[in-house]
Amino acid sequence: MARLLLVRHGQASFGADDYDALSERGAEQARVLGGSFAQRGIRPDVLLCGSLRRHRETVAGLRDGLGGAPIPVLADPGWDEFDFQHVVEIHRPAYRDRAYLMAELARTDHPGRAFQEIFEAATARWCSSGDDAEYIESFPAFRARIVAVLDRARELLRQHRDIIAVSSGGPIAMAVALLTAGPQADPATLATTWTALNRVAVNTGVTKLVAGRQGLWMSTYNEHTHLEADPRLLTYR
Template sequence: MGAIYLIRHGQATFGEVDYDRLSSLGLEQGVIVGAELLRRHVRFTEVRSGSLVRQQKTAETVLDWLGVKTPAKEDPRWNEYDHVDVLACHGAGALPHGIDPHGYQAILDGALEEWVAAGDKSPCAETWPAFLTRVCDALAELVSLLGKGENAVVFTSGGVIGTIAGQLLGDPAVGLCRLQRVMVNGGVTKLVSGRSGVSLLSFNEHSHFDGRASRLLSYR
């Protein structure tokens, strides 16, 4: 039975103009994730990353720890939804200056629910049905490439992972709008692929941020 490890990227630069890059904390989180996967002695035959900088830098850091010289294959289907576009079309538009993460999350939650409810009628460049389709297609293709007992790792984002987890549990919208809320930066979600299809084995593992590494735990 093969396994697919979905890794949420490290902390990005929330509140800054250039959000799509890792903070210093995010870089440290990548090191911890790399050490954790090294501890598990997992070998990967397929390695994927979205095309976003925060995803690719996390991949680079983790793979360096694993001693993998070949970079992750870039596949934009693993990219996060465009939160700026979603907020502009279904939320508050321009957010208040200096808004804290909790306030931001509340606004984003409402916008995502409206985005999902709007379906194909959403004015966003990418609708919820289109996002769901590309994410599911990316996963299906990856699963098809794995042989018996082979593993894959994907460096992606919270919305993607939450949606996939929700899909496997029967409701992708709940995964996007509810599971995504509790995901930590550098969290590990594990899927298994067998004769009965793909199943969710674990979600948002983050014990690697316990103890001395607890200072590195972050949600946004």
């Protein structure tokens, strides 16, 4: 059976001027995962990735860990993360001032946890918004984008046995929500499933989708045993 391995990018640079760049830890996570793939004999025919810097840098780390093999890389912006900064700003317009947001977080005992609470409140509003026109990309539009990118990946799997796609937590969680809740799931069920999955996504976690006669189905979600030997590498944001 053909396999599509969805990889969440390595840790980005939260709080830095350029969030989209991998942190040093994120780059190490990507190399460790590539080495784990090499040890297990997993060498993809094609690497897919979104258009974001953290996706490209994760691909570079994977290739290093795999021994620098000349694996073709195909960019597909369908795998990009939704614009969570925009979603947060719609939820609380004052956060358009990044300095104000960072100052608020700095006043808390746990800035990462505080941002997670803001993020979850903002995405809950996004998922259930009665006015999708507020958003550059509404939640239904995000869902449709992931349906389309899964269809494109399924077509590639007709030509290749193993494909790795480097993406972000949101698209991967949506792909799994669609496959588990079903494409005809009501919006509330899909949003609840997506939120629960997205909450636990690990940096460089691996989700395995298998292509069969009935289409794609999920085999494993968010597997990250490659990080367990070094707890320092286990990050969620």
